[in-house]
Amino acid sequence: MATFFGEIISAYSRAVEEDDYDNTEEEDEDVQIRREIEAKRDVHVRWGPEVSKALESSGNLNTTNLIIAFGPNAAGFISAHVLSAEGWTQVGWVALWNERSRGSRRPDAAPLPGEPGCVFYQRDGCPSVLICQSTAYVAEDQLFQWAEKVLGPMQKRGLSVTVLSDCPMAEYKSPDYLTGSGAPFLRALKTTMHTDALPCPLLEQPNIVTGLPAAVLSHCQVHRIPAVLFQCFTDVSHPDSVTMETYKPILSSFSTSVKTESCPSAEILQKLTRITDSQSNLYT
Incomplete structure (x- = not known):
């Protein structure tokens, strides 16, 4: 700046200092919000x-067979063919929140009845078998957390994981054109430690698995846990008895300690599909 006598001198700019201070405040506020x-x-x-x-006494769950069902048809199949066969008890749940989840928002609260979520069941007198039914949306930034917190407490030795998952037919890639009449159908993807025979073909390249099924398989692959994913490609997004029956061939892959019902009653299937039937009207 120029003085009265024409001398050029340097001066601090208060505007720059104030801007730097404001930016620091904004950065701190952004960090807190994040x-x-x-x-x-x-x-x-x-x-x-x-x-x-059991977790407090031993530090982990002595689970040898974990069955996880992702999606309405996979969860419906487990309800009709496994949970209806004998007494099962709800032993836990997952509480999470995101933009698309309608489940419990408070981590200390139980999921509200009738709302989608993730629930764990254990067979009476057989704590080694655990079933997880998940119909809630899990965001991408929550996938790793979900897999770590669900599978983390379980013993690695002797554990076998079976995953059932619904997938839209539009995501299936094939050199041959497949019409809607070809759906639903089943494909499998397994970890290197899984050596049992599969009741359906392996998932062909260049198809990929995403979401929670991919997070679970990745966790099992890293920790050398035998795991297999059975993915059902379907053209419906709601519980459908035909799509549920597509999972039927995998009943033979379940452990003998898991009692299954090969032919569930029509009443059970109607109960699982009744809600979506009543909401499918164009004018409701």
């Missing part, structure tokens, strides 16, 4: 009293 959002999107696994007691 931390609050991350905390809000945490995945919380809540176990019932018996499972919590």
Whole structure:
């Protein structure tokens, strides 16, 4: 700046200092907001009293057979063919929140009845078998958390994981054109430790698996856990008895400790599909 006598001198710019101070405040505020959002999107696994007691005493769950069903048809198949065969008890759930999830928002709260979510079941008198039914949407930034917090407490030795998953027919890639009449059909993808025979063809390249099934398989591959994914490609997005029956060949791959019902009653199937039937009207 020029003085009265024409001398040029340097001067501090208060505007620059104030801008730097404001930017620091904004950065701190952004960091705080980001931390609050991350905390809000945490995945919380809540176990019932018996499972919590087992975790406290041994540090892990002595589960040898874990069956996970992702999607309405996979979950419906498990309900019709497994959970209806004998007494099962709800022993835990996953609480999470994201933009598309309508489940419980409070980590200390149980999922609301009738809303989608993730629930764990254990067979009475057989704690080694655990079933997980998940129909809630899990965002991309929550997938790793979900896999780590669900599979983390389980013993690695002797554990076998079976995953059932629904997938839109539009995501299936094939050199041959497949019309809607070809759906639904089943494909499998397994980890290197899984050596049992498969009741359906392997998933062909260049198809890929995404979402929770991919997160679970990746976790099992890293920890050398035998795991197999049975993915059903279907052209319906709601519970459908025909799509549920597509999973039927995998019943033979379940452990002998899992009692299954090969022919569930029509009443059970109607109950699983009744809600979507009543909402399919164009004018409702």
